[in-house]
Amino acid sequence: MPLMNTKAMFDQAYKHGYAIGAFNVNNMEIIQGIVEAATEEKAPLILQVSKGARNYANPVYLQKMVEAAEKVSGLPIALHLDHGDSFELCKSCIDGGFTSVMIDGSALSYEDNVALTKKVVEYAHDTTNHPYITVEGELGTLAGIEDEVSHAVGSYTRPEEVIDFVTKTGVDSLAIAIGTSHGAYKFKPEQCTRDENGVLVPPPLRFDILEAVSEKLPGFPIVLHGSSSVPQEFVQIINANGGKMPDAVGIPEAQLRKAATMSVCKINIDSDLRLGCTAGIRKHFAEHPEHFDPRQYLGDARANIKTVVKHKLTEVLGCAGKADEIIAKYNEMNK
Numbered sequence: 297m298p299l300m301n302t303k304a305m306f307d308q309a310y311k312h313g314y315a316i317g318a319f320n321v322n323n324m325e326i327i328q329g330i331v332e333a334a335t336e337e338k339a340p341l342i343l344q345v346s347k348g349a350r351n352y353a354n355p356v357y358l359q360k361m362v363e364a365a366e367k368v369s370g371l372p373i374a375l376h377l378d379h380g381d382s383f384e385l386c387k388s389c390i391d392g393g394f395t396s397v398m399i400d401g402s403a404l405s406y407e408d409n410v411a412l413t414k415k416v417v418e419y420a421h422d423t424t425n426h427p428y429i430t431v432e433g434e435l436g437t438l439a440g441i442e443d444e445v446s447h448a449v450g451s452y453t454r455p456e457e458v459i460d461f462v463t464k465t466g467v468d469s470l471a472i473a474i475g476t477s478h479g480a481y482k483f484k485p486e487q488c489t490r491d492e493n494g495v496l497v498p499p500p501l502r503f504d505i506l507e508a509v510s511e512k513l514p515g516f517p518i519v520l521h522g523s524s525s526v527p528q529e530f531v532q533i534i535n536a537n538g539g540k541m542p543d544a545v546g547i548p549e550a551q552l553r554k555a556a557t558m559s560v561c562k563i564n565i566d567s568d569l570r571l572g573c574t575a576g577i578r579k580h581f582a583e584h585p586e587h588f589d590p591r592q593y594l595g596d597a598r599a600n601i602k603t604v605v606k607h608k609l610t611e612v613l614g615c616a617g618k619a620d621e622i623i624a625k626y627n628e629m630n631k
Contacts, residue, residue: 297623299366301395301430302374304626305340306469306517306561312621314614315556318342318519319605320378320566322349324361325594326573329601331365337616339609342396342562344376347385359393372622376432378564386416390429398432398471406457409435413465421466432562435461436473438522455508462513469517469562472509474502476522476547485543495528496545501555510559517561524567525549525612527604530575537578544571549612556614563613572600 305316319330321343334341343362345355359375366373377389377397386397399416401409413433420429436453453472462470488496509518526546534541552563576596580587587593610616 297366297370297372297626299363299373299375299393299395300626301428302342302376302469302517302562303428303430304622304629305342305372305374307629308618308622308625309556309561309615310515310517310559312618313557314618315552315560315563316340316342316615317605317608317613318344318376318378318562318564319569320344320346320349320564321358321362322353325598326569326601327361327365329598330569330605331369331371332598333602333605333609334371334619335369337606337609338371338619339613339615339617340372340619340622342374342376344378344564345389345394346378347381349378355389355392363393371619372626374430380416383412383415383419386431387419390420390426394429395427396430396432398434400434400471402434402437402471402473406461409433410461410464413461413467417466430468431466432469432471432519433461433465433467434471434519434521438473438477452502452505453509455505455512458509459512462516469519470509470513471519471521472505474505474520475499476501476520488545496543498545498547501547501551503551503554503558506555506558506560513559516559518559519562519564520552520555520560521564523547523552523563524565524571525552527568527571530568530571530600533575533579534571537575537582539574539578552612553614556612565608568604568608569601572604573597576600 309316321327345358362375374396375394377394379400380386380397381400386399389397397420399413401412417431420431435457437451485496488498491497524546526544531541531544577593580593580596
């Protein structure tokens with residue numbers, strides 16, 4: 297089946313209390329690791345490309361690899377632009393074959409965010425020259441750094457704004473800020489407590505904000521960015537093999553699972569893939585300093601990514617085994 301937008305995915309996810317994993321992709325091994333895991337677990341996927349990934353790998357390469365992933369796996373897959381920062385970038389992706397885009401106007405004034413988001417939505421939803429493309433908007437800002445997205449200080453979403461924003465813009469989903477953060481260093485040590493092993497424990501997510509947003513937008517898909525959990529086993533491998541990642545900490549998976557049973561239909565994961573990849577490569581070279589064939593060490597990186605994704609699909613997102621019901625819903629919507 298062709299790459300799809302996110303309508304059928306979010307319809308089923310909201311109805312049945314799970315979330316779709318939105319995994320950032322930058323190269324072939326990352327895509328392969330994600331898709332191999334999802335194929336074994338019969339799970340839907342959102343494969344998303346940031347502006348930085350487009351600059352690194354060329355969007356044509358990435359798009360064709362995602363198209364190949366769909367053909368090889370037969371899974372329901374959406375190709376999504378992550379953190380589009382301009383109308384021109386979103387338009388380029390829509391014209392090029394992406395099935396979903398995010399327009400991130402969260403750094404702008406509220407009025408300018410509405411205007412920019414509405415402009416993208418009008419183009420994406422106009423089916424004169426392309427299929428219906430789903431659009432994700434954002435209210436509130438996440439702290440942290442990831443690719444070309446950087447905010448020193450985050451600001452929580454204001455629930456009193458969400459009805460007005462969704463009504464005026466026409467977005468299909470909304471990313472909100474409830475305490476998640478971009479990157480592997482999501483919280484400063486002074487923001488956290490420490491457990492009996494000295495490991496940082498981050499502050500809890502603001503479920504009160506999520507609940508308030510959900511009450512104002514019943515049935516509407518919510519998105520969480522910055523939702524990597526920063527697996528400590530990978531951090532330890534990296535640090536034991538020449539890395540330097542003190543106090544890297546992420547979002548507890550139990551909190552993400554709770555969010556997925558509520559109105560959160562899309563959870564973004566990037567840093568966990570990077571950590572698995574880097575841990576595999578560093579460990580490989582420590583054990584095999586004589587190796588120089590990229591297939592050897594990138595194979596280990598790919599295997600770690602597959603492990604990360606299988607765990608997320610089954611234990612965190614809850615979308616394992618949901619591919620067939622989403623395909624059925626897609627077919628029903630597109631009769």
